[in-house]
Amino acid sequence: MSHYTVAFAGNPNTGKSTLFNLLTGMRQHTGNWAGKTVITAEGEFSHNGHKYQAVDLPGTYSLYSNSADEEAARDYIIFEQPDVTLVVLDATSLERNLNLALQVLEITGRAVVCINLIDEARRLGIEINLKAISKRLGVPVVAISARNKIGISALLDQVERVATGAFTAKPLHITYNDEIEKGIAQLLPMVEQTIGSKYPARWIALRLLDGDDSLLTSLKGNIGRKTMSGTKEVISHGVTAYD
Ligand SMILES: Nc1nc2c(ncn2[C@@H]2O[C@H](COP(=O)(O)OP(=O)(O)OP(=O)(O)O)[C@@H](O)[C@H]2O)c(=O)[nH]1
Numbered sequence: 001m002s003h004y005t006v007a008f009a010g011n012p013n014t015g016k017s018t019l020f021n022l023l024t025g026m027r028q029h030t031g032n033w034a035g036k037t038v039i040t041a042e043g044e045f046s047h048n049g050h051k052y053q054a055v056d057l058p059g060t061y062s063l064y065s066n067s068a069d070e071e072a073a074r075d076y077i078i079f080e081q082p083d084v085t086l087v088v089l090d091a092t093s094l095e096r097n098l099n100l101a102l103q104v105l106e107i108t109g110r111a112v113v114c115i116n117l118i119d120e121a122r123r124l125g126i127e128i129n130l131k132a133i134s135k136r137l138g139v140p141v142v143a144i145s146a147r148n149k150i151g152i153s154a155l156l157d158q159v160e161r162v163a164t165g166a167f168t169a170k171p172l173h174i175t176y177n178d179e180i181e182k183g184i185a186q187l188l189p190m191v192e193q194t195i196g197s198k199y200p201a202r203w204i205a206l207r208l209l210d211g212d213d214s215l216l217t218s219l220k221g222n223i224g225r226k227t228m229s230g231t232k233e234v235i236s237h238g239v240t241a242y243d
């Protein structure tokens, strides 16, 4: 029996813990206020003979370094490298929620986008073109209602396709303005040389250009001081070049 890890990422209050509890039979605290999941919870579920370790990450609006929650979610996705990152979105505020999905896709293509609260969207007359969103994002997109247990089996089928490698992702990558792209192009070889090919070098270069010190600290802690010894130089080079 294969064993995969699935991390649940998403904005606060999008139903991550509700879905996590439904799948794992656990009782992570849920409710309609933000910031309940502060400690990452883990549980297990099976689907089609595959076993999954589910990891419920804290709700975050981004994967920058604005809070301990964002750092925890970011570090988990970058360093633990789950087989699948399940990005749980609120169907009634997709525009805001898709922002996090784009950030996850900059880090990994091993992702499934799960549009939750589809019951609420239907009630409000919101129509969602899943095919169009999936084509644009380059990863599977499934609509569910975790609370009403709608769409769960279809969701798990897509998680399986990504976990087993049956689905080849073409994750959407944002092209930034010329100045930023130039900065990334300069930093990228140095970042790759310093941290190797195991980590999302383009995304890391982008964050370093933005002066993300917390990410640098995490890189040092997780990859080791020795490997990271050249990085400060890389950053000062990048920052000096683009100040
Ligand atoms: N209408 C509806 N409500 C839902 C659905 N799924 C979850 N909810 C509700 O949304 C609220 C938030 O759910 P949680 O599971 O706590 O959300 P979360 O994403 O874990 O929140 P954080 O831990 O703060 O990030 C709860 O009141 C849930 O009952 C759904 O499919 N439909």
Ligand SMILES: [Mg+2]
Pocket: 016, 017, 018, 028, 029, 030, 036, 037, 059
């Ligand atoms: Mg939660």
